[in-house]
Amino acid sequence: MIRKESSPLNLILLFLILILSFEFTPLQAQNEIPDSLVIVRLQNIQNILDHDKTNTQRWWYGWLVGYSAATVVQGAIYFSSNETKMRQDMALGAATTLLGAAGQLISPLIPGTEPEQLNSISATSGSERLNKLAFAEKLLKDCARREKLAGSWKYHALCSSVNLGGGLITWLGFNRSVWAGVGYFVINSAITETQIWTQPTLAKRNYKKHLQKYPENGDGISYAPSVNYYLQAYPGGIGIKVVF
16 A cells, blocks of 8 residues: 655645634733723712812811810910819810810821822823723722721720820819719710711722722723734734734
8 A cells, every 4th residue: 555645735734724714712811991981980989089088178177176176265264264173174175175186187087189199190091091090999999998097996995095094184183073084084085986986988988889899800800901812824824913
């Protein structure tokens, strides 16, 4: 029996026929967020940051002015009164409200510039909008983190310690009854707890909803522009096409 060997040309033709019999699809691709959805998400985060800043300003300036006014009024009474008990109460009260005003100055919820930072970023192209969305989500996450920190047990404990110290001073330092000290602690604790519980939580609540609606790294979504690779066949050879 005579064995016929295949020529290199026949092998190449067979290889090309096999390749052309398959539908060409991307070898690798990343899912990119549609531009329309990027715009919607950017606008949503912008609105959240704007409202959160407004709420934070109202809360922060409201308590700062309240504590400052109470300090001034109690200080004025202290200097105008000749009664020892009244002067003691006003001195302690002024010191306490002054600490409250100082606490506002070091609070994590000082009104920030997140909306202005986001507005300053250009978004004229698809890639710029993707980068802006990534930055917007970071700003929202930072705002949510600050709100969570401001309501943590540490601030409850700090305020309780200050109020307890004032109660002990009233009881032991001013030689009053134990109930006078308890009264001071209860009244001032009610004020500081109200301050903490009225803190804005808009960013924290909306960031949680945002993660539920748009899970991080879900479905292979990337904030970077996608890079697609295509296998192509053409007369004389095959190649790989890269599309950005």
